[in-house]
Amino acid sequence: MNRKKNRFTAVLLALLLLILVPASAPAATSGSAISLEQAIQTVKQNFSIPVEFSKLTSGFNSNANDQSWSLNWSDPQGKNGSFSAQVDAKNGEIISMYSWKPDNEQAVKVPMVSVNEARQKGNTLLKQLVPSRAASLQLIPDKQLIPLSSYGSLIYTVRWQRVINNIPVENDGAYMEINLANGEITGYNLNWSNLPVPDSSGVISAEKARQSFVNNKMLKMQYMQPSVAVPLKSNSEQQPILVYGIMHPSNGIIDAKSGTPLVLDNRHRIEGGMGASDRASNQSKMASPAPLTPEETKEIKQIANLLTQDQAAAAAAKYLDIPASLTLKSSTLEVDWQNPDVRMWNLNWDSSSGSSSPSSLYARVNASTGELYSFYLNRPSTDKKSAALTPNEARQVADTFLRKVHPQRFQQVIYDELNERMEQDAGDFRLSYQRVVNGIPCPFNGMDISIDRTSKEVCSFNLNWSAKTFPTTANTMSIDKANEIFLNGAPLTLTYSLVYSSDSGPSEMRLVYKPQTPPGQPQSNIVDAHNGNWLDYKGEPVKDEAQANHFTDIAGHFGEEEIKLLGQAGLFTEYGKEFHPDENITLISMLRAMLGTREGNQAAYNLTDEQMMERAVELHWLPDTKTPPVTIVTRDLLARLMVRYLDIEFLTKYPSDMYRLPFKDADSLPNDLKSYAALTRGTGLIVGDGINFDPAHKVTRAEAAVGLVRLLKVK
Numbered sequence: 001m002n003r004k005k006n007r008f009t010a011v012l013l014a015l016l017l018l019i020l021v022p023a024s025a026p027a028a029t030s031g032s033a034i035s036l037e038q039a040i041q042t043v044k045q046n047f048s049i050p051v052e053f054s055k056l057t058s059g060f061n062s063n064a065n066d067q068s069w070s071l072n073w074s075d076p077q078g079k080n081g082s083f084s085a086q087v088d089a090k091n092g093e094i095i096s097m098y099s100w101k102p103d104n105e106q107a108v109k110v111p112m113v114s115v116n117e118a119r120q121k122g123n124t125l126l127k128q129l130v131p132s133r134a135a136s137l138q139l140i141p142d143k144q145l146i147p148l149s150s151y152g153s154l155i156y157t158v159r160w161q162r163v164i165n166n167i168p169v170e171n172d173g174a175y176m177e178i179n180l181a182n183g184e185i186t187g188y189n190l191n192w193s194n195l196p197v198p199d200s201s202g203v204i205s206a207e208k209a210r211q212s213f214v215n216n217k218m219l220k221m222q223y224m225q226p227s228v229a230v231p232l233k234s235n236s237e238q239q240p241i242l243v244y245g246i247m248h249p250s251n252g253i254i255d256a257k258s259g260t261p262l263v264l265d266n267r268h269r270i271e272g273g274m275g276a277s278d279r280a281s282n283q284s285k286m287a288s289p290a291p292l293t294p295e296e297t298k299e300i301k302q303i304a305n306l307l308t309q310d311q312a313a314a315a316a317a318k319y320l321d322i323p324a325s326l327t328l329k330s331s332t333l334e335v336d337w338q339n340p341d342v343r344m345w346n347l348n349w350d351s352s353s354g355s356s357s358p359s360s361l362y363a364r365v366n367a368s369t370g371e372l373y374s375f376y377l378n379r380p381s382t383d384k385k386s387a388a389l390t391p392n393e394a395r396q397v398a399d400t401f402l403r404k405v406h407p408q409r410f411q412q413v414i415y416d417e418l419n420e421r422m423e424q425d426a427g428d429f430r431l432s433y434q435r436v437v438n439g440i441p442c443p444f445n446g447m448d449i450s451i452d453r454t455s456k457e458v459c460s461f462n463l464n465w466s467a468k469t470f471p472t473t474a475n476t477m478s479i480d481k482a483n484e485i486f487l488n489g490a491p492l493t494l495t496y497s498l499v500y501s502s503d504s505g506p507s508e509m510r511l512v513y514k515p516q517t518p519p520g521q522p523q524s525n526i527v528d529a530h531n532g533n534w535l536d537y538k539g540e541p542v543k544d545e546a547q548a549n550h551f552t553d554i555a556g557h558f559g560e561e562e563i564k565l566l567g568q569a570g571l572f573t574e575y576g577k578e579f580h581p582d583e584n585i586t587l588i589s590m591l592r593a594m595l596g597t598r599e600g601n602q603a604a605y606n607l608t609d610e611q612m613m614e615r616a617v618e619l620h621w622l623p624d625t626k627t628p629p630v631t632i633v634t635r636d637l638l639a640r641l642m643v644r645y646l647d648i649e650f651l652t653k654y655p656s657d658m659y660r661l662p663f664k665d666a667d668s669l670p671n672d673l674k675s676y677a678a679l680t681r682g683t684g685l686i687v688g689d690g691i692n693f694d695p696a697h698k699v700t701r702a703e704a705a706v707g708l709v710r711l712l713k714v715k
Helices: 002-020 036-046 115-129 206-215 231-237 296-304 309-317 391-405 417-423 479-489 560-568 587-599 609-618 635-645 649-653 671-682 701-714
Strands: 055-062 067-074 082-088 094-100 137-139 155-164 167-179 185-191 219-224 241-246 268-270 326-335 343-351 360-366 372-378 413-415 429-437 440-451 458-464 492-501 505-515 526-528
Touching: 036 055, 036 067, 036 082, 036 094, 036 115, 115 137, 115 155, 115 167, 115 185, 167 505, 206 479, 206 492, 206 505, 219 479, 241 479, 268 505, 309 326, 309 343, 309 360, 309 372, 391 429, 391 440, 391 458, 413 440, 479 526, 560 701, 587 609, 587 635, 587 701, 635 649, 635 671, 635 701, 649 671
Parallel strands: 167 492, 219 440
Antiparallel strands: 055 067, 067 082, 082 094, 094 185, 137 155, 155 167, 167 185, 219 241, 241 526, 268 492, 326 343, 343 360, 360 372, 372 458, 413 429, 429 440, 440 458, 492 505
């Protein structure tokens, strides 16, 4: 009896506990030092959350190293934006914040808060949010542009770099986004690696790191295939070029303690480095050929000489053991994306549903020669952990297959150990072979193959082979000169870098030297082997990006504030650090500045004068391109440009007598100018000398700058 009573009492107590104990602390949050209520209070103490964001949702995130609360306040109707924040559940620090409101069409386009004020505000808030970390966060100087275009808001980003012992910690730091129109903080994020920091004593010098880089022959001459936006139209004209780039398992990274290249095993990787672009896989299908052109006859004749679908399938079967359960279901004939004169058959075999054997096979065959370019066999998944296939055996299987399929091309490739190291995984063995021409590697050409660890069979293959003319090494610079140019442009920089494990993510922090392009410089990882120019992915010299400019010759000038603002937006950079405020402005300079405020500085930065004039015609700022770019802008022309910039030129079609002109010389103005003069006077854009409009007045650069800022305020 007592036993039953005790059992009843225990059940009753359990039920009471379920009822009385609140369900606000799920198991996922156990062990967190900061409660949900504390996280909410922390955010509200540091940020003003709009009252209309009355709906709150929360979440809890936990992994091996971190725990955090995710909070989101929003408008219940979901129309007026949201405010979100993330709080560290261990120490209560705010990790991130983001505030969003719908764009206001009447948003201010001219800053009400200066860059210096924004930085000061950011620094103050950072010390308030993370007082224990602020001392290790160093403000990053920049030449960030202030956006003045009609697109986007006036957001300025203040950035801090985490520094330990005067050494930067890669990817660690903070940033804050500040709206220069009202000074509001719209975004914030702290990135901090909670890993032990290695001792910085005993590191080698930058000069010794440089010697190690050179002695280990990290930089190599190689062929590069420039990329183009429309391959089928232009790639036939894009021939390979000779460049110098890093080609080494370390990706150019030197261990700062030992002075040797940092080469990690297959399960680990380290971010950064400046290795040349990896060879791209080309197994994805391209779009069908464009409709027939006027050269129809030539096209039809070419197609008539190609293999049929059945012939292409038979060619593939010579090299592949196609399972009897698979049936050819579909095929397409199309242009090879990188060799427009070559046609390819794409063949797809599928099995009947429910089959336990391979379910599909894809193959790509040259429609002229019958050569196999790629295939992929979709097989049932198996447990490969106990497979006995060794890397050497996989290499033998691969070599045998490649000799059979492409005997001549196999003599022109070398085994790519670097790609093997990077691509080998727990499933199939993935091996790569790199093409060599004139004794120089071609990272964009070669063969990729995968071997099933259990069956020891080839399960996929891809050939990437360009029918291009390869330049010789004549007149190329020496490796010594290439190393000098490369390491001067991207000096080896001592930094703390994270090592990532495929099993557990960030696993340790290492002290390394990495080639890094200084902030504000064009980013690139290859140089032209002939002239040493840094190149972009198109094989063209990298272009300087627009940067904020601080003019040295405007102090005390009547337009100083407006000129300073436009300089911070990267405009009027014709004279570098000088502005030349009293010089007359040319048409091309005015148009570039107008386009920069309309579409962003970069839109006009790299346009030629001819291209800029054509763009002005497209925007209806000019009727044609007949006016010379060096024409001095008069007040007459300036008024017309301003009205067209505001898209209100239709108002000038009304009779001129409907406009009131408070100028003494109003009666002498041409009839077609009166409406422009009235519109710019009425909006405060052009006031002349206060008495006369004076249409022939030659506008100075300072006057143009002041007028342009007024335009932004009107718009």
